[in-house]
Amino acid sequence: MxxxxxxxxxxxxxxxxxxxxxxxxxxxxxxxxxxxxxxxxxxxxxxxxxxxxxxxxxxxxxxxxxxxxxxxxxxxxxxxxxxxxxxxxxxxxxxxxRGEKVEVELDVVVTGDAAPGSLVSQDLNTVVVEADALNIPDQVEVSLEGAEIGTHYYARDLDLPRGVELRTDPDYLVVQVIAAPTEADLEAEIDTEGAGVVEEPSDEEQAAESSEGSESGSEQ
The missing domain is CATH 2.40.240.10 (Ribosomal Protein L25; Chain P)
Known part of the structure; x- marks a missing residue:
């Protein structure tokens, strides 16, 4: 730099x-x-x-x-x-x-197109690394060109330049490739949201409400 x-x-x-x-x-x-x-x-x-x-x-x-x-x-x-x-x-x-190392945040940039029918979900936009103060990378790139559904990239999988060390937890999920929802999935989700399903109270909740009603009547 x-x-x-x-x-x-x-x-x-x-x-x-x-x-x-x-x-x-x-x-x-x-x-x-x-x-x-x-x-x-x-x-x-x-x-x-x-x-x-x-x-x-x-x-x-x-x-x-x-x-x-x-x-x-x-x-x-x-x-x-x-x-x-x-x-x-x-x-x-x-x-x-000159010559010292510093901790900095780098942007994670996803490039490339994953396999057809997939959806890319990025969970981590930046990572912390330690680098030479005068040789700090501009960013970290993750190529998903042709990546299949089920592909996961964790912080430990990032390709960092030589001399740059990861300081973010290596087990953090950075990006994943999942199946894109179909029209049927989206319609089913809309139908579920619009159904207005109301959960019936349990037997215990009904008993509690009945008891409260009885107590209220006796107080009157």
Whole structure:
């Protein structure tokens, strides 16, 4: 994974008002932490950082160019996006060093077409792995090309690049190929839902209701 050099400025104002002013200036509030150092509050150029995330994904590696400091390698850990508007509200960055390993989440991407008459059910969308900080894979692919009904892929079956180690429970089911429901199956399900079947109370429940009715009558 290539790291992108990006300028950063230290922030001296904090709080919601300061964050809004930072965003209005075309920058993103960020915090850099890790390796036993005190957290450093930064601002990043919005357009440049957004471009890096689009190109590198959730685990973007940056080389931060902070005025008055040596360039610092950092891994993007958290990107908070506004729930309604298309802009990044805040970023958490982790200090990293060349040669060290880090734990990251990777997207699981299913490719290929399974056998005719089947349905693909994906149970796990991401997995946690440990990888070299500067060689983090973009994603993990699972090929289901021609996979038959009954095929199961667990976390332990994922084909990870050399040097990348799985940290997710290896017994987690990632994806499975099941039989697609037929028209008859769907019609039967609809008929069952529309039948309005009402369960009859058991003998014990009927006895309890009768007893409660008797007690209520005696109280009157």
């Amino acid at each position: 290539a790291q992108t050099r990006i300028p950063a400025e230290t922030r001296t104002e904090f709080g919601k008002g300061a964050a809004r002013r930072t965003r209005r200036a075309g920058k993103i509030p960020a915090v850099l932490y890790g390796h036993g150092t005190d957290p450093v509050h930064l601002s990043l150029p919005s357009l440049e950082f957004a471009a890096v995330v689009r190109e590198q994904g959730r685990n973007a590696v940056l080389e931060l160019d902070v005025a008055g400091s040596k360039p610092q390698l950092a891994l993007t850990k958290t990107v908070v996006v506004h729930p309604l508007r298309p802009y990044i509200e805040h970023v958490d960055l982790l200090v990293i060093k």
